[in-house]
Structures are given as C-alpha cells and as structure tokens.
Amino acid sequence: MSEHTYESMHRFLRESRGSAVGRPCVAPGCDRPATGWGLIGRPTTIDAYGGDLVRFSKRPEDYAPLCSRHNSQRDGGGNWLLCPHGHVRTIWGATVKGYCRGCDRMRKRKPRATITEPPGAHAGNHAHSGTDTNTERRPS
Numbered sequence: 395m396s397e398h399t400y401e402s403m404h405r406f407l408r409e410s411r412g413s414a415v416g417r418p419c420v421a422p423g424c425d426r427p428a429t430g431w432g433l434i435g436r437p438t439t440i441d442a443y444g445g446d447l448v449r450f451s452k453r454p455e456d457y458a459p460l461c462s463r464h465n466s467q468r469d470g471g472g473n474w475l476l477c478p479h480g481h482v483r484t485i486w487g488a489t490v491k492g493y494c495r496g497c498d499r500m501r502k503r504k505p506r507a508t509i510t511e512p513p514g515a516h517a518g519n520h521a522h523s524g525t526d527t528n529t530e531r532r533p534s
C-alpha cells in the first residue's frame with residue numbers, strides 16, 4: 395500500500411489521469427482552462443511541503459481540473475458557494491489571487507473602523523445629518 399505525500403499524490407494524478415492543464419475548470423460557471431489538478435473533496439491529510447503545511451487528499455476521486463483562481467480559492471477553504479467566512483462568492487467575487495473579496499475587505503478594514511449599516515438599521519432616523527458628535531457633552 396502506497397503512502398502518498400502531497401508531492402507523490404500529484405505525481406500519481408498526472409501519471410494515472412494525465413495532465414489537467416488546459417482542461418476546462420470544473421468550478422460552476424467558470425470557463426477558464428485548468429492549470430492542474432485541484433482538490434475539490436475534503437482533505438484527509440496534512441503534509442509539510444516546501445516549508446508550508448498543505449492539506450490534501452489521498453483519494454484520486456477528490457481531484458478535478460481547476461484553474462489557478464479556483465485552485466487557490468479551494469486552498470483557502472469554504473466551498474463553491476461560500477467562502478470560509480460565509481461570503482457568497484458569486485456576489486463578492488474573488489481577487490486576482492483567488493481570495494474572497496469580502497474577506498479581503500475585512501482584512502483591510504481597521505478593527506475599530508465604522509461599521510457600514512444596512513439602510514433601515516436605525517429604528518428612528520435622526521432628522522439632522524452631518525457630524526454627529528452625540529457622545530460629547532458640554533460642561534455646564
């Protein structure tokens with residue numbers, strides 16, 4: 395019985411199923427050519443590869459042709475529909491590197507920055523707008 399590492403698993407895939415490069419990406423609605431075999435199933439193993447920890451599966455059926463964007467998208471976790479933080483992918487989209495735009499925005503946002511509230515979040519809208527310094531009290 396062969397114990398696959400991350401590297402040997404990908405070699406095995408190429409040898410048994412041929413190269414995935416140039417095949418259509420299996421992600422729904424994606425028409426980009428694949429750049430290699432990507433994990434679409436659940437990872438079963440964690441291995442050290444190139445100084446990084448990689449999650450991979452030893453089951454060949456867990457792999458399918460993926461374009462570079464969807465490959466890194468899957469590496470980040472989540473599923474086709476939602477990113478690991480629950481952003482709907484078709485709404486948020488992805489950065490050039492394949493990361494969720496919603497998460498990207500969360501990362502860039504400062505922790506204490508103002509939270510954009512959806513319209514109607516306030517029960518009673520303030521009649522006047524402008525600089526709202528409501529917590530400031532004038533000394534009497």
Ligand SMILES: [Zn+2]
Nearest residue numbers: 419424461464
């Ligand atoms: Zn794709």
Ligand SMILES: [Zn+2]
Nearest residue numbers: 477481494497
């Ligand atoms: Zn996200």
